[in-house]
Amino acid sequence: MGNMKLTLKIWRQAGPDAKGAMVDYPVTDISEDMSFLEMLDVLNDKLVREGKEPIAFDHDCREGICGSCSLFIDGRPHGPSRHITTCQLHMRKFKDGDVIHVEPWRAGSFPVIKDLVVDRGAFDRIQAAGGFVSVNTMGNLVDANAQPIAKQDSDKAFDAAACIGCGACVAACPNSSAMLFVAAKVSQYALLPQGRPEAKSRALNMVEQMDKEGFGNCSNIGACEMECPKDISLENIARLNREYLGAEWTKE
C-alpha cells in the first residue's frame, strides 16, 4: 500500500434529471503506482463497505484505446498529462495532500446519465450519417495491393484514424464543438483513394448530423488538439473545412 493522502471533490448526480453537486471524499493509502481509476476503485470499495453508493464512471480497457473513460480532472479532460487517457494517468503525477476535482464531460450534447457517466451516443449517430466507405462485404475482391497508396497519405490517414471517440475534444472546447472528432473521420477517408468517391456527401452529411446534435461551432481555439489523448491535429479541421466548402459549392 502507498501512503498518499488526497482529498477528492467529485461530481455526484443520481440521474439525468437529478440535481448534481460536488462532494468531498478523503482517500488514504494511495500508492504512486496506482492508476487514477484504480484510486477510484479504492474509494468505491470503501464506499460499498460503508453502505454508501459507489461512484459511477465509464471505463473498460484501461489501456488507453477503447475511449470509454472520460473525467474532467482539475479542469482538464483526462487530467494534467498530455496525450494520455484517464485510465493511463498514474498517481505519481500527484502529491500527498493534493485536492483533486473530478467532473464529468460538460457539454449539452453529452447529457449526464449518472455521476461521471455521460451519453456520447451523438458520436455514433454522426458516424452512422457518413463515417464509412460504402462497400459491402465482398465475395470477390480486388487484391489489396492492386492500388498503391503513397506512404505519406496513408500515414496521415492513420494519424487521423487514431481517434478513440472519447469526447475530450468536446469537453475541452468552450463552444462544445465536435469539429475535431468529425474532422478526424472525414480526414481519414478523404486522404485515401477508397474514401474519395463519397468525400462530398460524407462531409456534408456528417456536418449536418453534428449540427443536429447541438454541438457548438469551431472558433479555432485549439483546446481540442491540446487535450486530445491521441494527438489529433487541428490540421484535420482545416481539411474538413476544405472538404466541406468544396462539397457545399459544388453540390447539385
Add this chain to the structure above:
Amino acid sequence: MSILDAKVPAGPIEKKWSEHKDHIRLVNPANKRRIDVIVVGTGLAGASAAASLAELGYNVKSFCFQDSSRRAHSIAAQGGINAAKNYPNDGDSVYRLFYDTLKGGDYRSRESNTWRLAEVSANIIDQCVAQGVPFARDYGGLLDNRSFGGALVSRTFYARGQTGQQLLLGAYSALMRQVGKGKVKMYDRHEMQDLVVVDGKARGIIARNLITGELERHGAHAVLLCTGGYGNVFFLSTNAMGSNVTAAWKAHKRGAYMANPCYTQIHPTCIPVSGDHQSKLTLMSESLRNDGRIWVPKKLEDAKAIQEGRKKGSDIPEDERDYYLERRYPSFGNLVPRDVASRAAKERCDAGFGVNRTGEAVYLDFTSAIERYGKLEANVHHIDNPSPEKIRELGMKVVSEKYGNLFDMYENIVGENAYVHAMKIYPAVHYTMGGLWVDYNLQSTIPGMYVLGEANFSDHGANRLGASALMQGLADGYFILPYTIADQLSSEIRTGPIKTDTAPFDEAENAVRERTDRFFNTKGTEPVDHFHRRLGKVMWEKCGMARNAAGLKEGIAEIRKIREEFWANVRVPGKPNELNQELEKAGRVADFLELGELMCMDALERNESCGGHFREEFQTGEGEALRDDDNYAYVAAWEWKGDPGSEVMHKEELKFEALKLSQRSYK
C-alpha cells in the same frame, strides 16, 4: 458421454469449404427481410457479422454492454493480423499458414476449421483495405508485413501498434452504415442476461438495459454470440474490465456445450504486477519480440542484487546475460510461440533469476536492435564513421517509429524509460482458446445459436499464435457465418416474427429477476471485487501457467468455498432499476465462480500437456509439453447438468488427414 458430430464436409481439405459453400442452402433476398437475427457483442466477430448479415438483407439487432459498439475489446489488439498473401515472396501459402496455426495450437484444433481460416485470410485484408483501414505501407505504397511469433515468414499486416483498433473501427463503420440505413437496430449499454430456447431452438435473449435496469425481451430466428473470451476469470488479465463470460455461460446452462475450457493463453510480454491495487494487466505487443531480446542474469547473485535494488540490468556485462530463449530454441529464438515463451520465463523466475522486486519479471532489451538499426540508418544516410552516440540516436529513431506508442505506454505505467532501461515483462492471462463448442457451420449444440470469434473454441487448439485472433474474428464474421447461417435460416422463411409473450420468455425473464433479487437480498459485507480477486488468485495458482492434479483438486474445493461465501456475504448496493455498476459486476462474477470450477475439472481430466495447458506431471526431460495423442486427441465438450461440478463430458475426436501429428519443436 456421446461422440459429437462436427459435420465436417467430406473431400480433400483444400476443397471442403468451396464444396460446402456451393451446396449450402440459400435464402432468397425477399425472404431475408422476414428473418430476424440477434448478434450479441460488437467486437471484430460481432460487428463484421452484424454488418454483413444486414447487407445481405436480414433484420439485425446488435447488442453491446459498452456505451458504444466501437469500444469492444478487439480494439485493444496491438500487433497485427495474419494473412497468407505471400507479398514478401518468402514462401508463404495457405498451407503454411494452416500448418503453423495447427502446429502452434499443438494439434488440438479442428483441422478443417483451421484450413478454412487460412483460406479466407487473404480476403480479409482486401476487405479491410476497401473499407479504408490505414494499414502500414512501405515507400512504394504497398502494404508492409512483419513477422510474429511461431512463424518463419512475414505474414502479419499491421497498423502501427493499433491494428485491432483500426480493424474494429473498419467493422464498426460498416455496422454504423447499416444502423444509418435502419437495417441494424443498435442496443448499446445492454447486457445479455439469458438465452431463450423455444422448442429446442434459440429464439431470443433477455437483455438488461444498463441505464434503466429494465429487463427486455428480444426474439429472433437465430442468435449469434460474439462475446469474446473469459480471461477475466483470473481477475488480472489483459482483457477489458467488462469482458465477461455471462452470455456464453447462460447459453451453456441452456444446453450449449463448453469446449476445452482449460485452454488459456498466458501472454509472455506484459507489464509485471506492481501491487495489490492492480485492476488489470497491460500487454506489450508480441511484435516487440521481433527486435527485443529476452534475458535474465546468468548468475543467481546478480539476479538477487537486481531484486534488492543494488544493481541495474545495465550493470550486467554482455557475457553474464542468459538469453534463454535463444539458448534453448536456436531456430525460433525470441520468436517462439507464446506458450513456450511464457513457460520459459516462469521457469527462469521460479529458479530465482527474476529481475524486479517480486522476482517475477524478465528483461526485454532493445540495445542490440537500436545498434543494428542505427548502423543501417547511418549507411542509408551516407554517414561515414558514425560515433556510437550517433548510431544510438539513429537507431532509437527507428525503434521509436516502430514501437513508440508501446514505449510511451510502458513509461506511463511503470515510470521508466525503456529506451534507457531494459523493459521488464512477465506473462499474463490474455486469451482463451476454449469456448462454446460449434460445428463446421459455427452452430452450437443449441440449434439456431451460433458462436463466433474468441467465444467459440474451434480454430486455435491449445495455443493461439500471435496475430491470429483478429484473423479469426473477421473470418467468422465477414466470410464464414454469412454463408453457413443460411442453411438453417432457409427453413425459417415461413416462421413469422418470434413472439416474446410466451412461456419460455416468461421463464427466462423470471430467472433473471430472481437472481437479481438474490444479489440485493444477500445484504452481506464484502464488495463483489473481493470475491473476484480471491477467485483470480486460485485460478492463477492452481489453473494457470502450470497445473497438477493435486493443485487442481484443491482449486476446485477453494472455488466452491468462495462461491458459497459469495452467495452468503456479497454486498450489492443501490437498486436494480438504475445504472448500477456493482450489480453488473456481481452478475459477471457469479458466472465466473461457476466457470472456474469447470476449467479446473477440464484441466484435471486432460492427463497430458498441450499448448497453454501444461500439466507438470506430463513433460519431456527438457521440460517441454508432452502430448498424449493416443488418448487425448479430442475436444472435451462439457454439458451442463443443473449444478456446477456435475457437468458431463462429450468428445469430438480430432482427425488429422492433411497433417501428421508430430512432437512440436521450435529448437
